[in-house]
Amino acid sequence: MSSLSIRNLFKRFGAVEVLKGIDLEARTGEFVTLVGPSGCGKSTLLAMIAGLETVTSGEILIADRLVNAVPPKDRDIAMVFQSYALYPTMTVKDNITFGMESRRVPKAEQVAALARVASLLQIEPLLKRKPAQLSGGQRQRVAMGRALVRDPALFLFDEPLSNLDAKLRVEMRTEIKKLHARVGKTTIYVTHDQVEAMTLASRIAVMHKGEVQQFAEPRQVYDRPANMFVAGFMGSPAMNFIPAEITGLGVTFPGADGSPATLPLSSAAPSGTANGKVVLGIRPEHITRHRPERGASRAGIATITAPVEVIEPTGAETMGLVRLAGKEIAARFDPDDAPHVGETVTLAIDMNKACLFDPQTERLLTRAA
Amino acid sequence: MADQQAGYDPFATSGTWVRTRAKLGIYALLSLFAAYYLLPLFVVILNSFRDLPEIAANGLIAWPRSFNPKGWYAAWDTYCVGGTCAGVKGNFYNSLRMTIPATLLSTAIGALNGYILSKWRFPGSGFVFGAITLGVFMPGQIALLPWAYILGQIGLTNSTYGLILVHTVQGLSFTTLFCRNFYVNIPDDLIKAARIDGAGFWRIFRKIILPLSPPILIVTVIWQFTGIWNEFLYGVVFTSGREQPITSALVALSTNGTNVRQYDVMSAAVLIAALPPLLIYFFGGRYFVRGLTQGAIK
Numbered sequence: 001m002s003s004l005s006i007r008n009l010f011k012r013f014g015a016v017e018v019l020k021g022i023d024l025e026a027r028t029g030e031f032v033t034l035v036g037p038s039g040c041g042k043s044t045l046l047a048m049i050a051g052l053e054t055v056t057s058g059e060i061l062i063a064d065r066l067v068n069a070v071p072p073k074d075r076d077i078a079m080v081f082q083s084y085a086l087y088p089t090m091t092v093k094d095n096i097t098f099g100m101e102s103r104r105v106p107k108a109e110q111v112a113a114l115a116r117v118a119s120l121l122q123i124e125p126l127l128k129r130k131p132a133q134l135s136g137g138q139r140q141r142v143a144m145g146r147a148l149v150r151d152p153a154l155f156l157f158d159e160p161l162s163n164l165d166a167k168l169r170v171e172m173r174t175e176i177k178k179l180h181a182r183v184g185k186t187t188i189y190v191t192h193d194q195v196e197a198m199t200l201a202s203r204i205a206v207m208h209k210g211e212v213q214q215f216a217e218p219r220q221v222y223d224r225p226a227n228m229f230v231a232g233f234m235g236s237p238a239m240n241f242i243p244a245e246i247t248g249l250g251v252t253f254p255g256a257d258g259s260p261a262t263l264p265l266s267s268a269a270p271s272g273t274a275n276g277k278v279v280l281g282i283r284p285e286h287i288t289r290h291r292p293e294r295g296a297s298r299a300g301i302a303t304i305t306a307p308v309e310v311i312e313p314t315g316a317e318t319m320g321l322v323r324l325a326g327k328e329i330a331a332r333f334d335p336d337d338a339p340h341v342g343e344t345v346t347l348a349i350d351m352n353k354a355c356l357f358d359p360q361t362e363r364l365l366t367r368a369a
Numbered sequence: 370m371a372d373q374q375a376g377y378d379p380f381a382t383s384g385t386w387v388r389t390r391a392k393l394g395i396y397a398l399l400s401l402f403a404a405y406y407l408l409p410l411f412v413v414i415l416n417s418f419r420d421l422p423e424i425a426a427n428g429l430i431a432w433p434r435s436f437n438p439k440g441w442y443a444a445w446d447t448y449c450v451g452g453t454c455a456g457v458k459g460n461f462y463n464s465l466r467m468t469i470p471a472t473l474l475s476t477a478i479g480a481l482n483g484y485i486l487s488k489w490r491f492p493g494s495g496f497v498f499g500a501i502t503l504g505v506f507m508p509g510q511i512a513l514l515p516w517a518y519i520l521g522q523i524g525l526t527n528s529t530y531g532l533i534l535v536h537t538v539q540g541l542s543f544t545t546l547f548c549r550n551f552y553v554n555i556p557d558d559l560i561k562a563a564r565i566d567g568a569g570f571w572r573i574f575r576k577i578i579l580p581l582s583p584p585i586l587i588v589t590v591i592w593q594f595t596g597i598w599n600e601f602l603y604g605v606v607f608t609s610g611r612e613q614p615i616t617s618a619l620v621a622l623s624t625n626g627t628n629v630r631q632y633d634v635m636s637a638a639v640l641i642a643a644l645p646p647l648l649i650y651f652f653g654g655r656y657f658v659r660g661l662t663q664g665a666i667k
Contacts (some may be wrong), residue, residue, distance in 0.1 A: 052561050073567040085558035090578035098576070101565035146566075 002064070003028045003153055003186035009058030011044055011210075018044050020210040022058070025314060026154075026186050026203075033189045035197035036207035036217040037233065042190045045207070046158050049188060051075050063153040073102075078147035079156040084139045086131035086146075093127040096145050117149045120179075137168050144176075148183065157189040161196065173199060194234045198222065206230045223353070228362040231281050231355060237319060239281045241357065242323070246276040251356070253280070253325040254291065255304065261325075266300035266351040270365035278365065281355040284319065287331035289339060290348040300352040308339045322347065417441060417636035424632045440633030444641060448634050450622050452610075457638050459611055460618035464598055464645075467529050467614055471536035472593040478537070479544020479589055484578050486545070487552040488560050489570065497547060504542030509602055512539065520607060527612050532604060536597045543596075544589045551585035552578065558634045584660035595646040615642045 004026040005288055010187045011019040018041045025284040026032045026162060034042040051072035060067050065074050086095050096117060100110045116126045121141045131139055161169045177200055180187055197204050205215045214226035225231035231239045242254040255261030290303045293354060306322040318338040321328045331347060339345045356365045380388045412430055418437040446456040456621030486498045516535050563573045604617030619642055622635060
């Protein structure tokens with residue numbers, strides 16, 4: 001049983017095609033994040049699930065019921081907005097019970113539901129206040145309370161944390177995760193923040209230009225991105241891309257001094273590339289200083305030398321930009337072992353984690369078995 | 370306005386002498402303008418309390434040498450306008466009976482129009498809004514003949530109800546414009562959230578839009594009340610005698626050519642007619658400015 005199925009969904013605004021054949025499914029209890037850059041259509045998709053935008057073509061099913069033409073109030077959903085959308089003239093209590101009031105839920109039931117949610121979110125002391133008297137984090141809680149007070153088939157979150165400051169955002173993120181673990185409701189969560197998507201989701205749908213680029217578990221999306229867009233979007237700093245060529249020895253590209261450098265592949269070269277040209281994708285955390293004395297080098301670790309151009313200490317780690325294959329390549333160093341600017345370091349590259357992409361289609365090349 | 374906080378003072382960092390000189394200059398100039406605008410009111414107030422012979426002897430603009438409130442009694446109760454000698458009190462009530470319903474009706478409909486045109490847009494709603502606001506620029510006299518025809522057809526000539534209808538409809542352009550521009554700043558997310566919460570068109574209007582509306586409703590009520598009260602063209606054209614609103618009665622009073630000009634009575638009548646809008650301004654003026662300058666959500 002699935003709480004949400006979307007089949008071949010299209011949305012056009014006049015001549016502009018915003019969604020181009022979306023297929024998506026959320027199993028009951030699942031936490032699905034829709035992530036992508038602004039303008040990718042993720043918020044439109046959410047609005048269509050909520051019934052706030054019409055469907056151009058395709059199908060939306062909530063709890064196995066076709067809801068294309070069902071008004072929002074009858075879709076059995078609850079939504080948390082980026083702006084919180086708390087009713088400014090009502091108290092917190094009235095905000096939370098407004099929906100039940102609209103649906104003529106008996107008073108006793110309302111009181112019980114309000115008490116349950118208020119204790120769940122620890123907002124009992126706020127119930128008599130107006131939204132203007134609340135801090136950002138408190139408003140966020142109330143907005144979630146308003147959604148939680150009903151018992152819907154589907155929770156929709158539209159970038160709920162992007163109006164909070166960085167520290168609070170991390171706290172609320174954890175809170176949402178705990179809440180989902182406790183309540184166990186199917187949730188569709190829109191965000192442009194790939195960290196939020198990674199930390200919260202049971203599955204991530206990465207969207208770009210009105211299409212789902214990849215719909216998979218976070219680990220899969222991160223380790224085996226379906227294409228160069230997903231690879232570049234998920235992870236910060238972004239994955240390094242090096243144009244290279246498949247040779248008998250591995251992948252070859254122009255090294256630091258201009259002479260060809262070759263990295264051995266940890267598995268057999270993929271097939272299907274025209275004239276052997278590929279794009280090598282390596283995440284910054286898989287490039288670091290080579291320390292041969294620290295344990296035996298594991299299989300699949302390749303070494304290469306490159307000059308360091310920029311060093312950016314962040315505290316927990318030190319990011320460095322090195323010049324390789326004529327490009328600035330991000331690498332991650334231990335802060336106690338970071339190189340200096342201008343130094344030429346020997347880098348260890350974990351080729352087990354490397355991805356190869358087709359330079360034409362930008363798709364991930366599958367490893368040969 | 371008085372309720373605004375002390376703002377930026379461009380002379381704050383200047384020397385004491387420069388500052389004093391600049392302030393003196395500003396206050397002198399502004400006082401001069403204020404006096405210039407208030408002088409007619411001042412003269413009329415004085416004349417309403419003077420003896421008529423004294424006015425005749427000393428001229429219309431002169432320091433009063435007598436005090437006599439009988440002009441006020443005459444204007445209110447006994448003065449003859451158009452053959453009836455009952456003062457302007459009947460016309461004053463006519464004006465109230467016309468202005469209050471027309472103000473409330475046009476404001477209510479304008480709020481509803483604004484709500485629909487900002488939050489429930491439909492294909493062509495932009496055009497409809499444009500057409501309605503075009504009425505803001507339409508001079509009232511253009512509508513005289515069509516209204517005369519309509520009032521004649523529905524049997525509401527020479528009736529306060531006819532004037533209520535005319536002023537309600539004529540006022541919709543402004544009330545719709547005010548309300549729509551105010552409601553457009555209320556976030557759409559509130560409406561979306563309410564729709565998901567199961568609220569419909571009317572419930573959203575009553576529970577979410579109206580509670581946010583006092584600032585703009587005060588503006589439209591003040592605007593409509595003073596506008597309708599002060600309007601006299603429709604009153605003159607569509608009503609006569611005892612049915613006229615007070616502004617139209619003033620016209621009749623001042624063209625009463627057979628008698629000697631009763632300047633004391635006329636001054637008092639003018640002030641009686643001007644009193645309600647003045648009171649509205651004194652008590653509501655600052656809400657008017659506040660409502661126009663402040664957004665829907667602080």
